[in-house]
Amino acid sequence: MNFAIAAYAVIWIGVFGYVFLIGRRIARLESEIAKLKK
Amino acid sequence: MSAIDRLWERLLPRMGLIATALTAIAALSMMASLYLVFAYAPLEKVMGWPQKIFYFHVPIALLCYIGFFITFVASIGYLWSGSLTWDRLAVSGAETGVLFATLMLVTGMLWGKPIWGAYWTWDPRLTTSFILWLIFVGYLILRSQVEDEALRAKYAAVMGIVGFADVPLVHFSVKLWTRGIHPVIERGPGDPGMDPAMFTAFKISFITILLLFALLFLTRVRYEFLKSDLDHLKSVGD
Numbered sequence: 001m002n003f004a005i006a007a008y009a010v011i012w013i014g015v016f017g018y019v020f021l022i023g024r025r026i027a028r029l030e031s032e033i034a035k036l037k038k
Numbered sequence: 039m040s041a042i043d044r045l046w047e048r049l050l051p052r053m054g055l056i057a058t059a060l061t062a063i064a065a066l067s068m069m070a071s072l073y074l075v076f077a078y079a080p081l082e083k084v085m086g087w088p089q090k091i092f093y094f095h096v097p098i099a100l101l102c103y104i105g106f107f108i109t110f111v112a113s114i115g116y117l118w119s120g121s122l123t124w125d126r127l128a129v130s131g132a133e134t135g136v137l138f139a140t141l142m143l144v145t146g147m148l149w150g151k152p153i154w155g156a157y158w159t160w161d162p163r164l165t166t167s168f169i170l171w172l173i174f175v176g177y178l179i180l181r182s183q184v185e186d187e188a189l190r191a192k193y194a195a196v197m198g199i200v201g202f203a204d205v206p207l208v209h210f211s212v213k214l215w216t217r218g219i220h221p222v223i224e225r226g227p228g229d230p231g232m233d234p235a236m237f238t239a240f241k242i243s244f245i246t247i248l249l250l251f252a253l254l255f256l257t258r259v260r261y262e263f264l265k266s267d268l269d270h271l272k273s274v275g276d
Contacts, residue, residue, distance in 0.1 A: 001087040007148040008072075011094055014141045015250055022257050029264040036271045 042115065043123045046263070053260050057253060064249035071246045074239035082236075091149040093240055097247035099142045099167075103205050104251065105135025106174060106198075110205075113198035116191055125191035126262035128198050129181060132174050134255045139171045162211040163220035170208055173201040 039047075049056075075093045082089035108131030115124035146164065147157040158164065177197050184190035207214075212222050225231040232240070 003148045003152050004087045004090040007091040007145040008094065010144050010148065011098070011141055014137060014144075015254070018137050018254060019257070022254070022261055026257070026261050026264060029261070029268055033264065033268050033271060036268070 040119055040121050040123070042119075042127075043121055046123055046259070050260065050263055053256060057257060057260075060249055060253040060256070064246060064253060067242065067246040067249055071239065071243040074242050079236045079239040080233060085153055088149050088152045091145050093243040094247060095142065095145040095149060096240070097244040098138050098145065100244070101247055101251040102135050102138035102142050102170075103209070105131045105138055105255070106170070106202050106205055107131070108255070109135065109174075109177075109198040110202035113195035116195045117199075122187065122191060122266070125194065126259060126266070128191075128194065129178075130255055130258035130262060132177050132198065133258055134251060136171065136174045136178060137254070138251065139167070139174065143167060143171060161220050162215035162217070163208065166204060166208040166211045170201075170204045173197075173204055177201055 109128045112124045112128035230237040
């Protein structure tokens with residue numbers, strides 16, 4: 001059971017970690033674009 | 039402007055809405071699949087709990103192939119047309135594919151330890167999968183090392199096309215090298231090769247992973263377009 005739980009934890013950490021990283025990169029780009037447009 | 043450029047120009051303003059809808063549906067699907075995997079599908083008699091990893095490990099492996107297939111098609115598209123939209127799709131497919139390949143390898147190792155007694159063996163399927171992961175990590179490293187946009191897209195397109203050749207090798211490795219120990223599901227016409235309840239859990243898990251893949255891929259494409267907008271604004275400012 002421990003291995004199954006560990007595998008599911010790895011999947012969700014991987015997916016949500018990537019979503020978080022890419023979201024942060026997008027937010028940074030959007031704020032830079034808004035600044036330049038001003 | 040090519041057809042692919044026009045398509046993305048129409049899609050991009052709606053990306054926020056598409057991402058929200060995909061997130062909501064993926065969240066519901068995720069809850070359903072977790073219920074089906076842990077409460078509905080029966081416990082496999084020989085492997086026990088570690089078999090539950092299969093429901094997500096296999097869809098993740100299939101979608102990693104799809105990510106690299108997108109890179110393959112988009113790389114051909116770039117070399118054919120020279121449109122950077124194809125290059126943006128190629129890098130997005132590769133990065134999402136690498137993420138899924140990493141998850142495939144790690145979840146496979148977590149299945150291997152209780153079943154085989156080792157996290158890793160140099161089985162043909164595992165070895166070719168690891169080579170695939172290395173190729174596309176190399177693809178991303180290559181992209182980060184070339185400054186010129188057009189040159190980077192050209193080098194990466196060649197590597198994306200050549201690298202994809204490993205995907206059929208991974209998939210058919212269990213048949214090409216029969217000495218391997220990686221399990222294969224024996225299916226027949228009308229027979230999914232597993233208990234119907236297990237097959238239902240597998241199908242819903244596949245849909246969940248597919249939705250997550252679509253969400254991550256589209257978000258990554260959006261990032262590429264924003265980066266290009268920023269570069270354009272900077273060049274106008276200069």
